[in-house]
Amino acid sequence: MGGVSPTKSRTIEGENFLEGKLLIALPGMTDPRFEKSVIFMCAHSLEGAMGIVINRAVDGLRFRELMAKLELPMTQAARDMPVLYGGPVETGRGFVLHSGDYDSADSTMPVSEDVSLTATVEILRAMGDGKGPRHALFALGYAGWGAGQIEDEIRANGWVHCDADAALLFDADLGAKWASALRKLGIDASVLTAHAGRA
Secondary structure (H helix, E strand, O other): OOOOOHHHOOOOOOOOOOOOEEEEEOOOOOOHHHOOOEEEEEEEEOOEEEEEEOOOEEEEEEHHHHHHHOOOOOOOOOOOOEEEEOOOEEEEEEEEEEEOOOOOOOOEEEOOOOEEEEOOHHHHHHHHOOOOOOOEEEEEEEEEEOOOHHHHHHHOOOEEEEEOOHHHHOOOOHHHHHHHHHHHOOOOHHHHHHHOOOO
């Protein structure tokens, strides 16, 4: 069930320690769905964990096009953006990660002081009207782990984690996020990649 070993306290810091943080895949990541991925962690408890991949776009799909498919109006002032692949679970369901200036009393889940998660049509309508949150990412699907699973993957050197910041989280340059997140930990991605897999 993933009990925390006292010798691992440096890495595994107890319940909820990943909430509001960035999870960064290391080159040894064996699951190709998460290769070079950066995940914003929305929930973490003894029962499991849930997060949204923030650096991978769904090929050929933008927010304006998705809104048209959903028959939701979008003003000229509304911001277009890539639709993200949030993870392999419930890929038909949409999630909006956004700044804390938007709140829907019934459906917004604050994750940290300045980042929340909302998964309703209401926020899409607000974004289409140009009245949504100042910063937002829209993702289809999410990444999920069962009890103790993410802790085991961290111990197996699949992931490292760091504090999230809005500049990196909402950066429009998806391709730069992995290296930027590693830099926050003082890790040079080019050196890490060059030495991956060597004994």
